[in-house]
Amino acid sequence: MSEDDRLQDTEGAAKKAEHHSDPATLPVPEILPVLPLHGFVFFPGMGFPMNILHPASQQLIDDAILKDRLLAIVSHKKAGEEKQERVEPQHLYRVGVLGYIHKLVKVREGGYHVLISAIKKLELVEYVQEEPYLKARVAIVPMAIEEDKEVEALELNLRTQFKKLADLVLLPSELVTTIDSLSDPFYISYLVISQLNLTPVEEQALLEIGPGKELMHRTARELNKRIETAEMSQEIQKSIKEDTDDKQREFFLRQQLKAIRKELGEEEENLDLKELREKLAETELPEEAKKTAEKELDRLARISPSSPEYTVSRTYLDWLFDLPWLKSTPDSLDIVKAQQVMDEDHYGLDEIKKRIIEFLAVRKLKQDMHGPILCFVGPPGVGKTSLGQSIARSMDRKFIRISLGGVRDEAEIRGHRRTYIGALPGRIIQSLRKAGANNPLFMLDEIDKLGMDFRGDPSSALLEVLDPEQNFSFADHYLEIPFDLSRVMFITTANIIDNIPGPLRDRMEVIELSGYTHEEKLNIAKRHLLPKQLEAHALSDDDLKIEDQGIRMIIRSYTREAGVRNLERKLAAICRGVAKEIVTGKTGTTVVDADNLVTYLGPIQFFPETKARTWGPGLATGLAWTPVGGELLFIEAAKMKGKGNLTLTGKLGEVMKESATAALTYIRSHAKDLGVEEGMFAKIDLHIHVPEGAIPKDGPSAGVAMVTALVSLLTGRTVSKDMAMTGEITLRGDVLPVGGVKEKVLAAVRAGIKEIVLPALNEKDVVEIPDNVKEGVRFHLVQDIKEALGLLLDKE
Structure with a gap:
């Protein structure tokens, strides 16, 4: 049963209990749950509203409501012990009362507000259960006395003297009416005792006196003492009334206001303030945060609990106390263990594992080192996010993931100011509260997909978060107090680094994850x-x-x-x-x-791309980079009678169109050297097509492939089917370096390509390709297009 279902059953049973005819006639079980009282004593005949905050006591109330609604109520021997987690049997008195639950209401913050009446006096014989709450075998103490003249006289004395006390201390008239309506001498005695302002120890001593004349005599003596004290107090008050100054008068009014609030049942707000002040004393805060909390507490004390400002201020204080300002988890700096954890979770990714091990090694030597800002860039599905989890596990840090995809509001990062309704801190502060430590590992996922609109630019808000030189004093709009983020280890992920704004990219150490072999x-x-x-x-x-x-x-x-x-x-x-x-x-x-x-x-879905082509002059195999890895890019060229026009199809971008134009210009300007008839260009039209026209294509790296396809077409020499190429060309025929070499090589290997032509300046990228990928593949590093054509085109 869920917590909500249990509470509904409890409240339903409580409502049925409100209309029970006479609880005193209920049969009393031999074993009852025991509810401890702190700071006051219950007497038979009393009814009293109570706040039940302790979880074990709340469960006790739930179980009692669902059964016969009876429980034993006994007082704690020491006042002020309510905050202890567990109440031991030896801490409780043996004599208490039999209670009956009339009504239960759930109040805010999870507490119970119950109305309980005391029916009879009882004694705890022995405890039979301690968890989750106390249960004991009980014995009901008989409350009967033979009526005689002395009893009648004592009863009359108590009624008369109590009315006198009521006039002196302005007790409610309902109490006088109540004592007149009572016929049982013991209920009269207990009602009088409850109004004498005795200490809990004194009240318990009177409760433990057996029902009889001795109880009535003791009650009468205590009542006379209280009357004498009240009369003396009244005389003193009269004598100093003229000397009362403004401060004394203010204090007196505040005390009266406090008493009125107590009578109205509004003392919970005072409990709130008391609880918050205790929390402030227990919580370790920076000096600035502590001053702010104290100032806000003083302001809260002056706000009416019914005001909306009260809730706003209370929520703000809860955030201040719950944040881990100075709380950290110890880092695990065992490099061997970290290596084992990352090897268990991920195969390969040696470069990233090496970077993390280096960070741990430096951290072991320099404890106050700021956390690095790493950015994992790579296609989907290569393990960027899960690698962050492994790093957190290897360092014994809390792991927090925040998805930034589609975030357009700056307030998501920095929070809202408290002047707005429903204001909250930003995601950074919220996640730190959830982590419970100021040094978790933050995974900021999909940072390249941040948006921007009229609500602000979230990427600009991240500039401070991801700068180790600034984030020691990160300012959230809601808190308005600097929070130190320098101990946090930030890791971001992205598919395309070009979509990350330059200033933000400059603050991060980019580590590229290529596709897997x-x-x-x-x-x-x-x-x-x-x-x-x-x-x-x-x-x-x-x-x-x-x-x-x-x-x-x-x-x-x-x-x-x-x-x-x-x-x-x-x-x-x-x-x-x-x-x-x-x-x-x-x-x-x-x-x-x-x-x-x-x-x-089912049937095979992908076949080697080269086998799906009808090979011949005018067809070249290029290599392209995409956000999801490398791909083969076939360049087809055809000629027809015309007037020297060039047609480009295949949904090409502007840069790729320029590469095609540059390729044709190079061929025309070097036609003689390439073996192409110079006068033929005025008689023909050329058409360059890149298949899969529904997919946008752009970039300069197809330049070599375009020159090769055109020269192949115009000279009739076929390009080798087992060779692929990439590289940017210039009008002078130089082959310039390109990016994404590893992804392109992996795509070529997948397609069964045995030889790859690359720009000579990309030699450094070839070194980083795993040996098992390079095995069986021959790389040709060329400086210019003539060298490339000599390798790519058949001699005939």
Whole structure:
């Protein structure tokens, strides 16, 4: 049963209990739950509203309401012990009262407001339960006395003297009416005792006196003492009344106001202030935050609890006290353990793991070092977000992820000012409160997808957050107090670094994650993806085994991606198919290899791109970079009779169109050297087409491929089918370097390309490509287009 359901059942039972005819006639169980009282004593015949805040006491009330609504009420021996987590039996008196719950109301902040009446006097014989709350075997104390002249005289004396006290201290007239209506001498005695302003210890001593004449005699003596004190106080008040100055008068009025609020049941607000002041004393705050909290507390004390400003101020103080201003979690600086954790969670990614190990090593030598601002850039599905989780786990830090995709409002980062209705701090401060430490690992996901509109520019708000030289005093609009973010380790992720504003990009250390090779995908599938999917589909290694050749075929023929998300989906599809077979009665181990893969995944979805082309002069294989990895880019050229026009199709961007124009200009200006008839350009039209026209394409890296396709067409020499190329060209024929070399090489390897032509200045990028990728691939580094054409075109 949920908490809300339990509360509804409790409140429903409480409402039924309100109309019970006579609780005194209810049978009393031998064992009752025990409710401790702090600071006052309950007497038989009394009814009193109570606030129940302790969770164990709230559960006790719930259980009592759902049963017979009876409970034992006893007082704590020491006042002011209500904050302790657990009440021990030895801390409670043995004599108390039998209580009956008439009404229950849930008040704000999770407390209970209950109306309880005391029916009879009882004694705790022995405790039978201590958790989750106390239960005890009880014995009801009989309250009967034989009426005689002395009892009548004592009863009359108590009534008369109580009326005298009521006139002296201005007790409510309802109390006088009540004492006149009572016929039981003990209820009269207990009502009088409750109005004598005795200490809890004195009241408990009177409660423990057995019902009889002794109780009535003691009550009469205490009543006379109280009357004498009241008369003396009245005389003193009269004597000093003329000397009362303004401050004394103000104090007197405040005391009266306090008493009036107590009578109206509004003392909860005072409890709020008391609780907040105690919280301020217990919470470790910076000096500026402490001064602000004290000032806000003084302001709160002057605000009426019914005012909307009260809630605003109270919420602000809660935020101040709950934030981890000076609370940190200890860093795990065990480099060996960190390496093991990252190796367990991720295969490959050596460059990033090396960077994290270096950071931990420096942190071990210099404890006060600011956290780095790392930016993982790469295509989807390569493990950027999960790598952040592994780093947090290796360092024993709290992990907080904030998705920035589509965020357009600056207030999401910096928060709203308190003048707005419903104002809250920004996501940074909210996440720190959730983490409970000022040094978590923050993962700011999709930072390249931040938006900007009339509400502000969130990327500009992040400039302060992601600058180690400024974020020690990050200013949230809601708090208006600087918060130190220098201990936070920020990691951001992005698919395209060009979409990140320059000033923001300058504050981060960019680490690029390229797509995985076939071998890396194989290992990731075997170590991580397949075990995860087996567990998700309630399968074991004895139910399904996928051979390495089967996984390689999935990678090569069923997925075409830089990451491994589609690979995981295909493995999940195989698991679903095997699960269906097991449910329908198949036994034994299902072995999936390249031969029976079609049974589970259907026909092959991707074929090598080069095999899908009709090869001949005018066709060249280029290499392109995309946000989701590298791709082959086929450049087709055709000629026809015309007047020297150039047509470009394939949804090309401006830069790519310029590359085509530059390629044609180079060929025309060097026609003789290239073996092209110079006069033919005025007689023909040329058409350059890049297939897959629905996909936008742009960038300068197809320049070499365009020159090669045109020269191939005009000279009739075929470009080698097993060769791919990339590079930007100039009008003079120089081949300039391009980006995304690793992704392009991976795409070429996936397509079965054996030789790749690259600009000579990209040699540094070739070094970073894994050896298992470069194995079997020959790289040609060229300085100019003539050198490239000599490699790419057939000699005939």
